[in-house]
């Protein structure tokens with residue numbers, strides 16, 4: 001028998017545990033390639049264990065509007081390879097209000113749903129955490145965001161695909177940059193996080209990578225480009241995360257044009273192509289593992305945890321910790337960029 005005092009707070013004691021019989025699954029926030037593979041895993045693992053599984057459309061908005069349908073194994077056939085999310089997604093302001101959450105709870109109850117899997121980013125987990133504290137519905141979070149800005153997991157669903165999309169685009173940009181001896185500023189996604197910039201920049205041999213986590217020393221960037229111009233290194237790629245503190249790609253291009261007129265500069269903003277497309281093998285795999293594990297968590301009586309993968313093993317982080325902490329950018333990686341871009 002469990003000893004209530006020894007059990008971690010996110011594992012229910014046997015006495016407290018209520019049997020989860022019907023679960024809901026939703027995708028929330030920005031979509032990410034691999035979300036469909038994850039939905040498939042949740043549905044099929046649930047059915048394997050004899051649960052009824054319900055798909056909630058448009059995230060929390062669908063919970064409030066009672067846009068909830070029972071899913072069968074066949075409902076998720078032929079989706080593992082598709083980008084986007086068959087459940088659709090939304091950012092829902094009404095769910096931030098107690099009234100909105102009350103409506104959502106009533107709707108879940110009307111279907112008998114007593115466990116929830118939320119696939120999304122930190123904003124979605126915040127909603128899940130509040131909801132689960134207010135009502136007696138255990139929530140399990142699965143990190144689905146191209147930004148990889150969540151602690152407690154080495155990877156988030158969609159990140160690998162987004163980086164590969166960015167790399168493919170930047171490789172093409174380098175071809176034309178080389179043909180014209182041009183400096184290209186490539187802006188990638190990441191409002192608050194520089195992981196896409198960092199990974200795609202290192203992967204394409206970018207000369208500079210500017211990220212929100214590190215204050216941009218724009219004078220140092222200019223000095224380095226000036227030095228490169230002097231030694232006739234005219235083909236340069238600068239990768240900028242959209243949320244860099246100096247500004248986006250266009251702001252940087254304006255400044256360089258003004259200060260180093262010798263460069264022929266173009267800007268490419270990659271935008272939402274980074275969110276679409278067929279997920280990579282890595283994203284399909286982590287999505288399948290996380291989806292499976294989330295259902296197992298609910299059956300084991302875990303509440304309010306995020307399922308992650310650390311060192312290739314499943315890892316469980318209380319939702320509030322996953323929300324608060326960000327992953328750290330490695331100083332060593334930034335050093336690598338400097339050394340390799342000479």
Ligand code: F6P
Nearest residue numbers: 030145146147189190191242275
């Ligand atoms: O969170 C994922 C993300 O793609 C960010 O990188 C980006 O800043 C944001 O979503 C864009 O959101 P929207 O599609 O709502 O413009």
